[in-house]
Amino acid sequence: MRRLIAIVTLLAATLSAPALAWGLTGHRIVGALAQDHLDARAQAGVSRILGTESLAEAAPWPDFMRSSSEAFWKQSVPLHYVTVPTGKSYAEVGAPSEGDAVTALAKFTAVVRNPASSLADRQRALRFIIHIVGDLHQPLHVGRPGDKGGNDVKVSFFGDPTNLHTVWDSTFIDREKLSYTEWANFLRVRQTPDNLDAWSNPDPQVWIAESAAARETIYPVTPDLGYAYVFEHKATLDLALERAGIRLAAYLNWIFASPSRQR
Template sequence: MKRTVVLIITCLTFFTSSASYAWGHKGHSLVAEIAFHYLDATTKKNVLAYLNGMSIEDAANWMDSMRSDKQYDFMKPYHYVNIDRNTTVKELEGDNIINTLTKSLNDLDNMKGLSNEEIRMKLLYIFHLVGDLHQPLHVGYKDDKGGNTVQVSFLGRGTNLHALWDTDIIEYKGLDLNDELKMNTYSAADLAAIKKIDVIAWTKDSRSFLKNAYSLDNAKVSDYYIDSNYTIIQQQILKAGLRLASILEHYFKDVNVVANTQVKEIPPSSEVTDVVALSTDIDVTKAADYEGKLVRICSKVYSTKVLDSNGMTFLNVGGKYPSAPLTVVIYADKLKNFDFVPSTYYKGKTICITGTIKLYKGKPEIIINTPHAIEIK
């Protein structure tokens, strides 16, 4: 498959906005989960091998998780493109979501010339940007920065149009994977058309819903607005998942996965060729020093705890609670992804956990959603 890397568009302007987190964590996770639901076992295995222990949910959200780190500022324009009203999407130039996604696909056309770390970075871009592209306001208008300057009232509080579509409606409605899968009533012919890999066509499709996004009455978000646009949001997330599956199947179904060098941390770089593996695992006692970073840490699970109230599970790594230098957190709604009881299975074992370090009340933790993020040593 050949694609054009250098593109041009009439009257194109780009804006950086820290508020632009398309679909939020939940929406991006759903895109990845939908894709994996429809993938064959071989493609799943190959993709997970290149992700090297990272969960698909973390892969889908990695680009957003790096936004707080100024070393990754070069990625900010990759999330979106803002285009003049009444302008036809044709070809583009510069750093933007269409070029970054297109270049990532072009690079995978020559996968044999890429290192495992380069392939992994391309996957992280693709997992996230396919989701971003399907949020209409991430390919929105330049004069209001993709809806970021449009103030609206939602459930009695102020927000902006972009955030409303990113997270507010999704969280309010409680969208989940089962809801999304029920939306897939497409015929075989429609599915084939939807899954055809065409970034420009996907952009045009997404922009076709901007008129719905702006159909507000005096900046107030009515029940009718929520219900009618929630259906569009569901459809867009479903299409993003189906199209991500199409990309992954196209590139990874028949690929021969070379044994990966274990990637410990992805360092900041504007060039994928600069991504290299660290020579050693991150010391568990130094976990707090890597806040916001994707790391791999190996140590023993000394104790575990399950909350009686909701089943949330905690694995205390590197020491017993409350002195453990790292806590692995599994939310109750993610336990269904495990074929075993994590608190029992991992207790006393030495594991290698891959994920993004977050601080909770000053203490480091890694949140995981599937067993793929943990390797038993």
């Protein structure tokens, strides 16, 4: 009986815990893809701030730090997502009073660009930028009002009880049993000059609109998700990760561009 109670308690904690974004593997895939497309200014700028730390290493850090006792991290959860009702644009609804991923991206960008910012502040800001760009390409981090980005949508994934947000953050990716470098390599060889050019847009409004459109296609008809769901949505998952990597590079290239190129 005690063992049963322990299992039920653990399951309840798993289902009620706030989901992270992409999970470790997903964020590292995005970082690895972006690393390929940094221009010389961005490479130098990132190195000045992060040293030898790669984008893949930096990308999951804001999720790791959510366990910190520092007040900033206890209040940082809203900075990982935006909420956009179906049929609306982010520009129409704007940010809530506590801020969101878009306001955080603007704030952290200003910190990175400010030569008076301390190195510690610039490191935190740059790691958060790397993370947020990935977040905004996870369709359920551009959430509908009312279901906490799919956290309240209870499903099973190959028989295991979970929620839709967790499926898209990590379970879907982890089921493939690939390292982040293997997955990044599979996506890397698909890139063409045409899609690199088409996806190199540093405007978060574009990313949000795409994620909101993708979000509308991934809510399941049945809560029992398995092979059919994976078959239907694997291309959506790959495209989101691939675009996120290209957009992260484009955004960092824009941040570290000369002032004349930033206008």
